[in-house]
Amino acid sequence: MHTCTKANLPRVDALSEPFINRLRKAVAIPSISAEDERRQDVFKMGDFLASELEAVGAQVEKRYLGKQPHKEHLDLPPVILARYGNDSSKRTILVYGHYDVQPAKKEDGWATEPFELSIDEKGRMYGRGSTDDKGPVLGWLNVIEAHRIAGISFPVNLLMCFEGMEEYGSEGLDEFVREESRRYFAGIDAVCISDNYWLGTEKPCLTYGIRGCSYYSVCISGPSQDLHSGVFGGSAQEPMTDLVRVLGSLVDTHGVIQIPGLMDLVAPITDEEKAIYTDISFTMNNLYESLGSTTAIFDDKERTLMARWRYPSLSIHGIEGAFSSPGAKTVIPAKVIGKFSIRTVPDMEPDDVDKLVFKFLKDEFAKLGSKNTLEVSLQHSGKWWVADPKHWNYSAASKAAEHVWGVKPDLTREGGSIPITLTFEEATGKNVLLLPIGSSTDGAHSTNEKLDKKN
DSSP states (O other), X not given: OBOOOGGXXXXXXXXXXXXXXXXXXXXXXXXXXXXXXXXXXXXXXHHHHHHHHHHTTOEEEEEOOOEETTEEEEEXXXXXXXXXXXXXXXXXXXXXXXXXXXXXXXXXXXSSOTTSOEXXXXXXXXXXXXXXXXXXXXXXXXXHHHHXXXXXXXXXXXXXXXXXXXXXXXXXXXXXXXXXXXXXXXXXXXXXXXXXXXXXXXXXXXXXXXXXEEEEEEXXXXXXXXXXXXXXXXXXXXXXXXXXXXXXXXXXXXXXXXXXXXXXXXXXXXXXXXXXXXXXXXXXHHHHHHHTSSOOSOSSHHHHHHHHHTSOEEEEEEEETSOOSSSOOOEEOSEEEEEXXXXXXXXXXXXXXXXHHHHHHHHHHHHHTOSSEEEEEEEEEEOOEEOOTTSHHHHHHXXXXXXXXXXXXXXXXXXXOOHHHHHHHHHHOSOEEEOOOBOTTSOTTSTTOEEETTO
């Protein structure tokens, strides 16, 4: 068997058409996990993936997870497990991805049919799931097939775990991963997940950290029913007025969180970590292009990236029960619910964050002297994750990326959350690597989602 060299890369390019056709078939299956009527299509996509894995020589198992919680009429789609290679002299890598997608309709603003792969003159492949996450999932099959056709020995044993409910909260997967960590996943040496994106469009990156997310509801109520402002304005204490004041006390115009003690939970940044940000391929113009404006909080790259990845942020998302339609309506809502979230970072333990948030909101409400009622609740919480970027898993990925792209990849974090990352780390006890395939312009979850041929 041959070894992998730069000279073999043209062989991969020669296989691009069958690889693209494989993606075309996958995109054509509208495997939308959030829509009940599309559940059979999610199953169809699982069957397609299993058959494609078998075709490249993998040993495949379908594991069914039972009924969907709170929707007992629906079966959860199977987790597709696959094994390629069983050589005790090689390391074993577990890779994860998902085969379900977000909803998409042409009338949402797509320039092409979302479930028909469309390729433009610049090599951009448009279609729902192209970058999130069908393209990256099928990339592992392409890797296997390219090695087989080129006659190159596959360097590791590959275990694959592909689920069909990621876009609907990965229901049932956490428990499954913990159970299989002692069985199917036993003996793995590291984990690799490809479900995130490059920071830009030209330079690859490896991701070693993600922020967590704690999502809260603040409910303020008073009257037993909505009121007419002409009749009751000035004589009734209004829940909306209280809520606006309470929400406005959480964070200032410059993104500084006003909750006492919260920043004390954050791990201090080291000089070594701070140095990473200097050489990352990113400019403020990249941010302005994404924003469509120059309304950034900071004017420099380092503070902007640290604010996105390294430090917590608080965002106010909306108010339930408030009048939001066009036109004028003079109603006083009887009950309003504000929604906000905190993106958490090391070493912010969720329970500690909750205590500070609840106390702050109750104290702020008490300052108003209102006769209305306040209720604060945690809707959901996902913990932050950070890995050791000096681990051999990252060193190997860095060498591979540099081999293909001719440049050493950036080490980045993610501002968003990928909860299953922490589940795999805790369940297996192994290093987890986030290996992005797509670029920052791919538009995952948005209209005109795409994956570039070069990626």
